[in-house]
Amino acid sequence: MPLLECRGLTRRFGALVAVDSVDMTVEPGEIRAVIGPNGAGKSTLFNVITGVLAASDGEAFFMDQNITGLPVEQVVQKGISRTFQLTHLFPELTARENVRISAQARQPGRWTMLGGAQVLQESTTQADQALERLHLSRFADVPANMLSHGDQRLLEIAMAVSQAPKLLMLDEPTQGLSIEETDRAVTILRDMLSDGDLTVVLVEHDMEVVFKLAHRITVLHQGRVIADDTPDKVKESNEVQQAYLGGFE
Amino acid sequence: MNWKVGFIVCAVAACVVPFVSPNYMLTVIIEALIFGLFAMSLDLLVGYTRLYSFGHVAAYGLGAYTSALLLLHFNLPLPVTIVLAVAISTAIATPIAWVCTRTHGVSFAMLTLAFAQLGYAMIYRFKDFTGGSDGLTGIPRPEGPFGLDFFQSKIGYFYMVLFCLLGSFLLCRALVNSPFGTVLSGIRENEAKTAALGYNTRAYKRVIVILAYAFGSLAGALYAPFAGFASPELFFWLISGTVLIMVIVGGSGTLIGPIIGGVFFLMLENQLSEVTDLWPLIFGSVFIAFVMLAPQGIWGILTARFKKPAVLPQGGADGETTSAPS
Ligand SMILES: Nc1ncnc2c1ncn2[C@@H]1O[C@H](COP(=O)(O)OP(=O)(O)O)[C@@H](O)[C@H]1O
Ligand SMILES: [Mg+2]
Numbered sequence: 001m002p003l004l005e006c007r008g009l010t011r012r013f014g015a016l017v018a019v020d021s022v023d024m025t026v027e028p029g030e031i032r033a034v035i036g037p038n039g040a041g042k043s044t045l046f047n048v049i050t051g052v053l054a055a056s057d058g059e060a061f062f063m064d065q066n067i068t069g070l071p072v073e074q075v076v077q078k079g080i081s082r083t084f085q086l087t088h089l090f091p092e093l094t095a096r097e098n099v100r101i102s103a104q105a106r107q108p109g110r111w112t113m114l115g116g117a118q119v120l121q122e123s124t125t126q127a128d129q130a131l132e133r134l135h136l137s138r139f140a141d142v143p144a145n146m147l148s149h150g151d152q153r154l155l156e157i158a159m160a161v162s163q164a165p166k167l168l169m170l171d172e173p174t175q176g177l178s179i180e181e182t183d184r185a186v187t188i189l190r191d192m193l194s195d196g197d198l199t200v201v202l203v204e205h206d207m208e209v210v211f212k213l214a215h216r217i218t219v220l221h222q223g224r225v226i227a228d229d230t231p232d233k234v235k236e237s238n239e240v241q242q243a244y245l246g247g248f249e
Numbered sequence: 250m251n252w253k254v255g256f257i258v259c260a261v262a263a264c265v266v267p268f269v270s271p272n273y274m275l276t277v278i279i280e281a282l283i284f285g286l287f288a289m290s291l292d293l294l295v296g297y298t299r300l301y302s303f304g305h306v307a308a309y310g311l312g313a314y315t316s317a318l319l320l321l322h323f324n325l326p327l328p329v330t331i332v333l334a335v336a337i338s339t340a341i342a343t344p345i346a347w348v349c350t351r352t353h354g355v356s357f358a359m360l361t362l363a364f365a366q367l368g369y370a371m372i373y374r375f376k377d378f379t380g381g382s383d384g385l386t387g388i389p390r391p392e393g394p395f396g397l398d399f400f401q402s403k404i405g406y407f408y409m410v411l412f413c414l415l416g417s418f419l420l421c422r423a424l425v426n427s428p429f430g431t432v433l434s435g436i437r438e439n440e441a442k443t444a445a446l447g448y449n450t451r452a453y454k455r456v457i458v459i460l461a462y463a464f465g466s467l468a469g470a471l472y473a474p475f476a477g478f479a480s481p482e483l484f485f486w487l488i489s490g491t492v493l494i495m496v497i498v499g500g501s502g503t504l505i506g507p508i509i510g511g512v513f514f515l516m517l518e519n520q521l522s523e524v525t526d527l528w529p530l531i532f533g534s535v536f537i538a539f540v541m542l543a544p545q546g547i548w549g550i551l552t553a554r555f556k557k558p559a560v561l562p563q564g565g566a567d568g569e570t571t572s573a574p575s
Contacts, residue, residue, distance in 0.1 A: 052445065076447030088445065090438035094559075101435045104428055105447035114420075116428040123428075138562045146561050159446070 001064060003028045003167055003199050004049070004080075008058035011041075011048045018044040020223035021058060026167070031193060032201045033210045033231075036220035042203040043085050045220070046171050050082050051075040062167070076105065079166035083156045085175055085203070091145035095136055095155055098144050099127035102159035130162035135188050150181035154188065161192070169201045174209055186212060211235070263411055267404040279407050281515035283472050286414045288495045288511035289421065289504055290464035295493065296501035297425055298457050299437040303358040303489050304365030307345070308462040310484035311338040311368065312469025317385045317479040318378075326393030327400055328409075331470045338466030339459060346458035350451050353440075362486060369484040384480030388473055410471055414508070417464050421504050424460070433457055494532070498539045500546025509547050 004026040011019040019041045026032050034042050047053040049060050051072040059068045062078050070078075081102075090098050103126035104110050109119035131137050134154045139147055144155060153173055160168055173189065174182045186209050193200065193213065204210045210217065210231070217234045219227040227233075227240050234240055267275055287309055294300040316334035319325065325333070349360045372379045379385065390406075392398035399405030424430050432453050435443035444450045473479045482488075492511070499510020514532070522528045543550055 050445070071444075071449075073444050073447050073449050076445065081447075082445065084442075084445070088439060088442040090435055090442065092438055093434060097431070097434075101431055101443075102446045104431065107428075110428050110432065110448070113427050113429040114423045119428045120431075141559070142561055143559050146559060163447070 002026060002061075003030075003063060004201070005061040006045075006049065006058065007061070009045065009048055009055055009060055010057035011044050011053060012056045017223050019048060022220070022223075022225055024218055024225065024228065026199065026201060028166075028199050029196065030199055031213055031215045033214035033217045034201060034203045034220060035205070035207070035210055035217060038205075040220040041223040042220055043171055044223075046082060046169055046201075046203065049075075050080060050169065076163070080169060081160035081163045081165035081167075082169035083153075083160050083171055083173065085171040087149075087152050087156055089144040089152060089156060089159075092143055094141050095131065095144055095147065095158075096124070096127050096140040098155060099130050099158050099162045100124050103127050103130070103162040106163045126162050126164075127158075130158040133161060133192055134158040148181075150177050150185060153177065154185060157189075157192075161198075165198075167199050167201065171203045172205060173202070174204065174206055182206065182209070189213065267407045272403065275403055275407060277516060277519045279403070279410050279475060280472070281512040281519075282407075282410045282414050283468050283475070284492070284495070284515045285508035285511035286410075286417055286471070287465055287468035288492050288499065288507035289418065290461050290468065291492055292496045292501055292504065292507040293421065293425075293457055293461040293464070295496050296503065296507070297430070297437060298433045298454065300454060300458065301354075301358045301493075302361040302458075302461070303493070304361030304363070304486070305461070305465055305492055306484055306486065306488040307361070307365035307368050308338065308342065308465025309469040309472070309488065310365070310372075311341060311462070312466030312471075313473040313479045313483045314372070314379065314385070314469075315466070316470035317388050317473040320388050320391065320474060321385060324389065324391050326397070327390050327474060328397070329394060330391075330474075331413075331467070334470035335463055335467050338470070339463040342459050342462030342466070346455045346462065350454040350458055362489065365484060365486055365489060369481060369486070372481045372484060380479075382481060384478050384482075385473075386478045388477050388479065390474050406475055410475075413467060413471060417467060418504055418508070421464065425504070429453070429456075491532075494536045497544075498536060498546055500548030503546075503548050506546050506548030513547065 002025045006022050006024040008021040008023065009019055010017065010021050022045060034045065036042055044053065048055045051067070051070050051074070055068055059066055061067065062080060065078065067075055067078060090101065100123045104119060104123040107119055107123060109116060112119050128137070128140065131140055134157055136151060136154055136158055139151060144152060147155060157170060157173060174185050177185060190213060202213065214231055217227070217229060217231055218225055219234060219240050227237050266278060270278060290308065291302065291305045294302050312334055315337050316330055319330045319333055345364050349357055352360055373381050390401050392401060400409045425433070432443065432448055435448065436450050436453060440450050469483065495510035495514050496507040499508065499513065500506025518528055518532070521531060539546060
C-alpha cells in the first residue's frame with residue numbers, strides 16, 4: 001500500500017494551470033524529491049496535497065483514504081506534517097515553545113483548558129527530542145525571531161518532526177541559506193533521515209542536495225510531471241536537462 | 250519572592266481598604282474593581298489571541314441587563330442571579346462568537362461592534378421590557394441562599410466583587426497557561442501556521458470569544474445590582490474603546506495589567522473629573538504617551554526589571570563544533 005498517492009491532481013489559478021494532472025506515488029520509507037524550475041508548481045502541489053489550497057481536479061489518497069478537500073488541520077491529524085517555503089514560525093515564542101505547540105497538536109489532550117500539566121510535560125519531552133534531532137537544543141530558550149535564518153529553517157523542520165508524522169513534507173529547506181549554512185543543514189537532514197523512521201517528500205532547487213538525499217525524484221515542469229525516476233536516471237534524462245536549460249552543473 | 254511580597258501587600262490592602270476609605274470612595278473602588286475584571290476579560294481576546302474586539306461592551310451590557318431583569322422579575326438570591334445572568338449571557342454570546350470568528354482582523358472588530366450596537370438598539374426597541382432610555386431602576390439585592398446577606402452592605406459587596414475578581418483571575422491564569430491557552434498564543438503569533446500544525450483555529454477562537462463574553466458579563470452582572478439601575482449607557486460603543494485603551498495602558502498580554510489599567514483609569518477619572526472637564530483630553534494624552542513610549546503598559550514597566558533579556562548562545566556556526574573533543 002503506497003503511503004501517498006496523487007491521481008490527476010490539478011490546480012488552476014484562472015487560466016494558469018499551476019499543477020497539471022499530477023500522478024505521484026510515495027511508498028513508506030521513501031525519500032522523494034520534487035524538483036523543477038521556479039514556478040513549476042512544486043509549492044502549489046504541496047499546498048493542494050495538504051489542504052492549504054483546494055484541488056481543482058483529481059484526488060489525493062493518504063494510506064488509502066481520500067484526503068482531497070480536507071481542511072489543513074485534518075490532513076495534519078492524519079499524519080502529514082509539512083514546512084513552508086517561506087518560514088512560518090511563532091516569532092516571539094521560544095524555540096522550545098514553537099516545537100512544543102507543534103507536538104501538542106497531535107495529542108488528544110490539546111483542548112485541556114484547566115491544568116493539563118501532563119499534556120504540557122509530554123509535549124515538552126517531544127519538543128526537546130525534536131530540537132536535539134535538528135541540533136537546536138542550545139537555542140531552546142531563545143525566541144525564534146532571534147535565531148539565524150538557517151536555524152529558523154531547521155526550527156520549522158523540528159516542529160514538523162516533533163509530530164512524529166507518517167509523511168514529512170519539506171518545501172525547500174535550504175531556501176535562502178548561504179553555502180555554509182546549506183552544508184550544515186544538509187548534514188543535519190541526512191543525519192535525521194538516516195534513522196530511517198521517516199517518509200519524506202522534499203522540494204529542493206539545489207541539485208547537489210537532491211542527489212545526496214533522495215531515493216527517487218519527480219520532475220515538474222509547468223505543472224506537469226516530466227520524469228519520475230531514480231536520481232541516476234533523472235540526471236541522464238534529456239527532457240529534464242532541457243527543462244533546466246543548460247543542465248545541472 | 251517579590252511577587253509574594255506584592256501579594257501580601259495587596260491582601261492586606263484589600264482587608265483594610267473598606268474600613269479606612271470614606272463611604273463615597275468605597276463606591277468608586279468597587280466600580281473600579283468591576284471595571285478591572287471587565288478589562289481583564291477583554292485581554293483574553295486582545296492580548297492573548299490578538300483578536301481586536303471593538304464591541305466588548307456587549308458582554309458588559311448583556312450581563313448587567315440580564316442580572317437586572319432577573320432580579321426585578323424573579324427576585325432570586327443575588328449570588329444565584331449572578332450565576333444565572335452569566336450563564337444566560339454566555340448562551341447568547343455563543344452564536345455571536347460563531348459569527349464573529351468566521352472573519353479576521355478589521356472585519357472581526359467591526360462585527361463585534363455591530364453586535365454591541367444591536368444590543369444598544371434592542372434596549373430601545375423593547376422598551377416595555379428593558380425600560381428604554383429610562384433604563385431599569387430599583388434593582389434589589391435579595392439575600393440568600395442560606396441566609397447570606399453580607400452583600401447587602403457596601404463593605405460586603407466590596408468583598409463579593411473582590412472574590413469574583415480573584416476567582417476570575419485565577420481561572421483565567423489557569424486557562425492561559427493550559428494546553429488550550431498555548432494554542433491561543435500560537436494563533437496570536439501566526440494563525441495560518443497554527444492551523445497548518447493541525448489545530449482547528451476557528452474552534453479555539455470561538456471558545457475564547459465565548460469565555461471573554463462570560464467573564465465580561467460577570468462584570469456587568471456585578472455592576473447593575475450594585476448601582477441599583479441599568480441604563481442603555483451600559484451598551485454604549487464608547488465604553489468598548491475605553492476598555493480597550495485600559496487594556497493597552499495596563500499591559501496587554503497579561504491578566505494583572507488590564508486589571509490595573511481598569512482600576513487606575515476609573516479612579517483617575519473620578520478624581521480628575523471633579524476638578525476639571527478636560528478629563529477626556531487627559532485620558533487621550535495618557536493613552537498616546539503609553540502607545541508611543543511604553544507599549545508594554547503599566548504592568549510591563551513594573552515587571553521589566555525582573556525579566557532577563559534573552560541572549561543568543563554564542564559559539565561557532567554550530568555549537569557542537571566548539572565543544573567537540575579534537
Ligand atoms: N495563490 C496563487 N495565485 C495565483 N497564482 C499562483 C498562486 N500560487 C502560485 N501561483 C502560480 O502558480 C505557479 C506555480 O507556483 P509555485 O507552486 O509556487 O511554483 P514553485 O514552488 O515550483 O516555484 C506560478 O506561476 C505561480 O505564479
Ligand atoms: Mg515553491
